[in-house]
Amino acid sequence: MKNRLKVLRAERNWSQADLADRLDVSRQSVNAIETGKYDPSLPLAFKIAAVFGLSIEQIFSADEAAQAAE
């Protein structure tokens, strides 16, 4: 799964620690999600969307390979 977390965070001038604080998760978790090494659960995805004031679809999208397989 791809995501725009890094861009959205940069637009708000937030560090990974700032975002982690807002999401009440560790900075390592934010880093793992941002780099695509971990896909968050649906509740956490909703929380991320709420923090940025966007919908989940505006932040997360399926990989090209996954989309091609559909």
Place this chain on the structure above:
Amino acid sequence: MSTRAGQRPAVSKQQRKNLYLIGTLVATVIMVAGAAIAGRVSVPVGLALVLPAMVAVFAFSFLWFAALDELAQRAHYEAWFWGGSTGLLVAPLLIVSALLTGGQSDLVELALTYFGGGDNAREAFLNGVMVAIVPPVIGYGIWWLVFWLRKL
């Protein structure tokens, strides 16, 4: 959810996590001290320390785990299942090895060397307990470490 997303709670999950971890460690120290007292000084006094401390260790570690974020919990789930299960394979491997060789295999000798035992039934029992516990714990630790190295 008790707070709206983006709103900082008074005490964060991370702070609670640290508090519960300290609680777990303190209760563990009391439990070990109680066991030492029970073995050397007084069984009733030792047990009076060990039993409540065991309950406290369980309670604090439960709260600590609940306060971890989902990725940290996932690391423990995977470490428990894959690492622990892989480590658990050592015991049946030793059993098969012992059955095939009449207890004379190198693997059995290795286990006896590291965990003691020999022909003494009491020590052999403790050896069996250690063989069942130590490899899964090592497997757990390795899997947990590899999980985080891959995620970071």
